[in-house]
Amino acid sequence: MYLEIRHLRSIQAINTHKKLSAAADALCVTQSALSHQIKNLEETFNAELFFRKSRPLKLTPAGESLLKLANEIIPLVLDAEKELKQISLGTSGRLHIAIECHSCFEWLIPSMDNFKIDWPEVSLDLSFGFAFDPFPALLDGKLDLVVSSDPVDIDGIAFLPLFDFKMQLAVPLGHKFIEKGFVVPEDLEDETLITYPVDRERLDIYRGFLDPAGVTPKESRTAEMTIMMIQLVNSNCGIASLPSWAIHEYIERNRVAAVDLGKGGYWGTLYAAIREKDLQTPYMNSFVDIAKNTSLGLLFGVRDKK
Amino acid sequence: MYLEIRHLRSIQAINTHKKLSAAADALCVTQSALSHQIKNLEETFNAELFFRKSRPLKLTPAGESLLKLANEIIPLVLDAEKELKQISLGTSGRLHIAIECHSCFEWLIPSMDNFKIDWPEVSLDLSFGFAFDPFPALLDGKLDLVVSSDPVDIDGIAFLPLFDFKMQLAVPLGHKFIEKGFVVPEDLEDETLITYPVDRERLDIYRGFLDPAGVTPKESRTAEMTIMMIQLVNSNCGIASLPSWAIHEYIERNRVAAVDLGKGGYWGTLYAAIREKDLQTPYMNSFVDIAKNTSLGLLFGVRDKK
């Protein structure tokens, strides 16, 4: 037989009640059950656990060492059980977020700050620049939420819309597009397009604007960060497609100008991808709500998903 | 269902092997058993323990918290089991000794020192001046060994002889008994007898010498410690009955003289009383042996039990 937590509980109960029968009551078993249990323990360890010829019962050294173990272990077990209960109620847990969109920091950091206030027990983490496909990692539990503007149909993954945002083209000050106010895909055939260094099919400008029209820019280059792209645009090295909120502050500082993609502008949607299982997890839903509200209140050129 | 150590072992095994089947092998159960077990756990805690859609297996936060618990608890359990094994083999344990005879320190302390060398794992303790009857305490496990010169027939208690010792009468220098060399009970009728403050029937001088002859000293008084008794004798305040070994050093320092009780002297026997159950305990027997040898080599006026 193996030592189990049940036995430690018994030892503790016997030690506190000093009577088998009372201890058995406290443990919600019969006195007989407890007697048998102790006897088995004694046989497996080849040692008496308490002195039988005395009442109130007194533990032997062997019994004492089990009691010591019980006193060490049982509080730990109770703590762990409490933690598990929190996890199952969804008040505690883990939220590892990944973003592909580098400009998302702008709304994500404030959203996370707001989230922390309501859900202090949830451990937050943020990865960006996932070289690999984030969705398998999401399924595997390496990630818990992926921010994406490109919902794909993967079994076990749900895409919750966060907000719609206007994609714009950052162009140098005085660029010819500015007076038109917007561009059509064909306008870009002679331009150098600057994008984030991710797969083409993940870039809204291609997926939603250029590819449907069968247009490819003359040249393309990449930059890691928004500020770098703005720099390049400002230096007449190309034009960049960015969410309008990301361009906004640079327009105000007169570094670049912006034009819409198509008449009325091209709107994309940002989604939070989570495991379908987590659709029931309260803090997950709460995070999405908080991110929505935070972004809508903070960003320029965003609107609630229609 | 309740969380048990078995489950923690399973979580650990799953975490290290990253495969249910391999973990099951390591735990010597079938893969099916382990799968069922985990399923039960998940149902009781209402939380998944690892991500099923990924291989190698990865723990969820709930699984992690159980793993943490396992890593904390299992070493403690192993330690306790090792300790219990030591106790059952008799290489570890407890030896709480009680003495009534205050002069016994002289041989008991060196004996305990010698014992510690051979049995470092045994926890030693010494109580003296047990106001109450020590034998029930011995049966109850409050004590493990009682040094007594008065073997009584109690079920469950065994008396192991340590050594024979000569009882003598410490008398003031120049006392009239000295030239006789020994006294008969009647000689004490006109004396003040100094004894340890314990029940009369526990004192060898009464039990073995005076009571059989129906003699009671004129006066009696008590002293706690040997040195006090010697002081009183030296000051002509009475005569004291003590083991010859206890008087010996004071004779050499010319503080008192000693005379035998009866012609040839009165010899008592000192016993170690232990629980009969402990007759099989190796360190118990070893202690008695060590005490015997230490005393015989150290004390004056003792001999091996005939």
Place this chain on the structure above:
DNA sequence: AAATAACATGAATGAAATTCATAATAAACA
């Protein structure tokens, strides 16, 4: 897309813990 490896599941089995009834023992009391 097929083959393979791994996990999940349901029913049957088996082992182990519990209960019931009662005997044995210790403690309290007279």
Place this chain on the structure above:
DNA sequence: TGTTTATTATGAATTTCATTCATGTTATTT
């Protein structure tokens, strides 16, 4: 010291629980 009372121990019957077996399902590899 015996008698009563309270408590623990024991054996057999029972129930509960974990495990296995056989097989289905799902993921991964080729």
